[in-house]
Amino acid sequence: MKKVSVIAAAVASALFAGSVAAETDVALDVTSGDSAMEVEVANPTEVISDGWEVHGYMSANFRMKDGETIDSEFGKPDYHSAGTSGQSTNQVEFTIKKHTEHNNGVWSDFVVRSEFGNGNSFAYSSEGSQKANDKAQFEIKEAYVELGGISFLGDDTSIWSGHRYFNRSAGLLSGEFWNQSSGLGAGFQTKLGGNTAGFAVIAADTNDDINGGVNSDRETNVAYNAYYHGVQGLGGSFNFDVKYITRANKTDPAADNGVGAAITYNRDYYGFDGWSQTGIAYGYGAAANRGVNFGAWSGDNGFSDDSNSIFLTSYGVANLSDSWQLGTEVTAFITNEMFGQDDLTRILVAARPSYKINDNLRFELTGSVSKETIADGAAWGRQDDNMYYMLEAALPVTVNADYFGRPQIKPYVTYYNTEEESAGGIGLGGTDGKEVIVGIHTEIWF
Amino acid sequence: MMKNKHSLLAVVLGALLAGCASNTPIEQQVSAPTNAEVCCNEFSQFPFAQLGDKEELSFDIDKSSPVGQFAEGNSYFEAFRFSERSGQVQVTLSSLMIDDSVFSPQVQLLDSNFDVVETITLDGFQTLTSNAFTRTRYVTKFKTNAERTPYFVIYTPADMLGKTVKVDHPAKVRAKEFGEVMPMVTDPVYTYQLGGRIELEVETLKLRPFRATAATPVVVPAEKVVTAKPALQVQPDTQSYYFTAIETAVASGDIPKALSLLDEAKALNIKGAQEVFVKAVNAK
Numbered sequence: 013m014k015k016v017s018v019i020a021a022a023v024a025s026a027l028f029a030g031s032v033a034a035e036t037d038v039a040l041d042v043t044s045g046d047s048a049m050e051v052e053v054a055n056p057t058e059v060i061s062d063g064w065e066v067h068g069y070m071s072a073n074f075r076m077k078d079g080e081t082i083d084s085e086f087g088k089p090d091y092h093s094a095g096t097s098g099q100s101t102n103q104v105e106f107t108i109k110k111h112t113e114h115n116n117g118v119w120s121d122f123v124v125r126s127e128f129g130n131g132n133s134f135a136y137s138s139e140g141s142q143k144a145n146d147k148a149q150f151e152i153k154e155a156y157v158e159l160g161g162i163s164f165l166g167d168d169t170s171i172w173s174g175h176r177y178f179n180r181s182a183g184l185l186s187g188e189f190w191n192q193s194s195g196l197g198a199g200f201q202t203k204l205g206g207n208t209a210g211f212a213v214i215a216a217d218t219n220d221d222i223n224g225g226v227n228s229d230r231e232t233n234v235a236y237n238a239y240y241h242g243v244q245g246l247g248g249s250f251n252f253d254v255k256y257i258t259r260a261n262k263t264d265p266a267a268d269n270g271v272g273a274a275i276t277y278n279r280d281y282y283g284f285d286g287w288s289q290t291g292i293a294y295g296y297g298a299a300a301n302r303g304v305n306f307g308a309w310s311g312d313n314g315f316s317d318d319s320n321s322i323f324l325t326s327y328g329v330a331n332l333s334d335s336w337q338l339g340t341e342v343t344a345f346i347t348n349e350m351f352g353q354d355d356l357t358r359i360l361v362a363a364r365p366s367y368k369i370n371d372n373l374r375f376e377l378t379g380s381v382s383k384e385t386i387a388d389g390a391a392w393g394r395q396d397d398n399m400y401y402m403l404e405a406a407l408p409v410t411v412n413a414d415y416f417g418r419p420q421i422k423p424y425v426t427y428y429n430t431e432e433e434s435a436g437g438i439g440l441g442g443t444d445g446k447e448v449i450v451g452i453h454t455e456i457w458f
Numbered sequence: 459m460m461k462n463k464h465s466l467l468a469v470v471l472g473a474l475l476a477g478c479a480s481n482t483p484i485e486q487q488v489s490a491p492t493n494a495e496v497c498c499n500e501f502s503q504f505p506f507a508q509l510g511d512k513e514e515l516s517f518d519i520d521k522s523s524p525v526g527q528f529a530e531g532n533s534y535f536e537a538f539r540f541s542e543r544s545g546q547v548q549v550t551l552s553s554l555m556i557d558d559s560v561f562s563p564q565v566q567l568l569d570s571n572f573d574v575v576e577t578i579t580l581d582g583f584q585t586l587t588s589n590a591f592t593r594t595r596y597v598t599k600f601k602t603n604a605e606r607t608p609y610f611v612i613y614t615p616a617d618m619l620g621k622t623v624k625v626d627h628p629a630k631v632r633a634k635e636f637g638e639v640m641p642m643v644t645d646p647v648y649t650y651q652l653g654g655r656i657e658l659e660v661e662t663l664k665l666r667p668f669r670a671t672a673a674t675p676v677v678v679p680a681e682k683v684v685t686a687k688p689a690l691q692v693q694p695d696t697q698s699y700y701f702t703a704i705e706t707a708v709a710s711g712d713i714p715k716a717l718s719l720l721d722e723a724k725a726l727n728i729k730g731a732q733e734v735f736v737k738a739v740n741a742k
Contacts, residue, residue: 180636366642
């Protein structure tokens with residue numbers, strides 16, 4: 013047998029091993045963590061994550077009064093009550109989101125929010141098509157693209173454009189949006205001093221414009237938003253919003269323009285476990301509708317150059333124990349002029365204790381007291397001084413379905429009470445101001 | 459209408475009563491497997507499942523999985539070996555949250571000597587909330603070179619068992635995303651348990667080139683050298699004996715004996731034996 017030198021064999025194997033070690037290092041890209049290890053392939057536009065997400069929501073409120081289905085929201089949009097009084101009987105929403113990330117840190121979002129039946133309050137049946145009118149059809153509510161992480165703009169900067177319901181806040185129990193810029197627009201957002209800062213321009217045509225045809229002079233409302241969010245302080249964080257709102261081709265007495273501003277304070281539930289949001293907003297002229305609530309309704313003919321308003325709200329949920337939660341809301345809206353009324357004041361105080369009986373059943377009690385003071389109550393079918401009361405008991409039944417979202421069926425009974433002369437304020441005009449509504453509200457989120 | 463109200467009230471109260479009956483709690487599996495169940499002493503003894511170039515697997519880690527001993531304690535695990543055709547691979551690993559429980563995943567990448575090269579802890583995973591087609595899950599995505607780290611193990615650190623994670627209720631996710639009214643809901647809570655459902659996706663980005671026998675440098679075989687034996691050096695006594703014996707043999711006229719002694723001396727490399735013989739013969 014040929015004897016091979018041991019030394020020669022050792023040299024050969026060392027050479028072989030050396031060629032492996034000389035190869036490029038392991039490339040471990042953990043897309044989620046903060047650290048990004050060296051990437052073997054230096055292709056910056058390579059897509060590292062891409063996907064579609066489909067989310068949805070459905071709401072159907074089955075309720076009757078005196079044997080008929082009803083449209084009334086019992087004053088909820090006006091801060092007169094806080095019950096389960098949504099109109100929709102077959103509201104279905106699908107949201108599709110496409111999120112893509114590239115190797116060089118660039119990301120993009122495409123969001124489409126489609127909805128059918130928001131505000132349809134009829135009980136439909138099985139013959140042919142549902143109705144002949146053109147209200148609440150299948151609609152695209154939001155459709156926008158957002159791009160971020162582009163190198164020449166900065167890693168923390170993003171730009172967006174399209175139809176968007178931008179930066180919205182709504183009361184917990186009143187369900188009313190008091191801060192939003194909803195319309196067609198564009199904006200950019202970045203980080204300044206560690207906090208989110210941005211600027212957006214958003215336009216919204218009035219309902220009359222939209223129904224009036226493409227070529228008429230449009231009374232387009234435009235809001236120029238500047239915002240600075242997330243400033244830490246006082247145990248929570250502060251958001252600052254300023255909006256300059258203008259209106260084209262305005263018809264008297266609507267305001268030409270206006271400025272609104274708001275400060276929002278987010279923290280735990282006033283020192284206890286939970287969350288709370290407190291806002292104070294001021295606006296005049298076209299921004300008199302709660303200062304920072306911009307949309308098709310801004311600069312409505314209801315607000316003139318002389319209108320101004322103050323809006324205060326604070327709401328939140330306290331986690332009292334594993335089984336008990338308490339939701340509360342206090343809201344006040346004070347304006348000197350609105351839709352022909354001078355000196356309107358609306359104050360709402362509402363609370364909702366919620367008890368978790370077991371994983372599938374909760375018991376919720378909601379109570380609200382509301383006061384409305386206006387100069388000429390008779391013009392609106394009520395008194396100058398009005399008090400509205402509401403009490404509701406509900407039993408939400410839910411299934412912890414991890415996969416297809418969480419469905420919930422909630423039977424409820426609501427009792428509304430006001431003086432007969434104030435009944436017009438909560439949609440009970442012509443009655444004695446007392447009413448019991450029984451219904452079942454169904455929702456699912458996924 | 460009154461009738462409706464009464465019957466609804468009855469239903470509501472009945473549901474309340476029924477609801478008061480507490481659900482039997484589902485037994486939770488949160489104690490780590492014992493040492494007696496450990497299958498193997500080292501990584502090299504682990505059962506590795508062979509993967510292909512492109513895989514989409516969905517499997518359970520449960521009490522029928524093998525048990526290994528890890529730094530944090532014992533754990534049920536699943537171990538895999540990348541395809542031999544894979545060079546650079548992209549791995550997407552998800553641990554699904556189902557029915558109040560989830561497997562808290564930890565991944566170790568091993569090289570061909572079964573040494574740990576990289577550990578991906580729970581911090582390296584993102585929590586993805588559910589949508590129409592997927593469950594809530596932990597997910598991570600990483601790239602690795604299958605030649606350098608051909609093996610990987612998925613297990614759970616024993617010190618995580620029994621801990622919980624709270625994930626936003628889908629109604630809250632929607633509210634946060636779209637600025638909708640924040641709902642009053644209780645967020646689902648998932649407990650880290652012994653096992654769970656894992657989804658594994660492997661995609662080969664670059665194939666591994668097949669290395670034929672390496673072009674080894676030409677090895678010159680060592681020649682068989684016949685080395686001369688080192689010369690023998692006789693003792694001085696031996697030398698003098700042979701000189702004397704040769705002289706005596708020549709003096710006594712025994713030339714054959716003298717010649718034989720001379721041969722022996724030459725064989726023993728005794729120098730000068732030839733001269734002694736010649737001298738002795740000449741002296742006669």
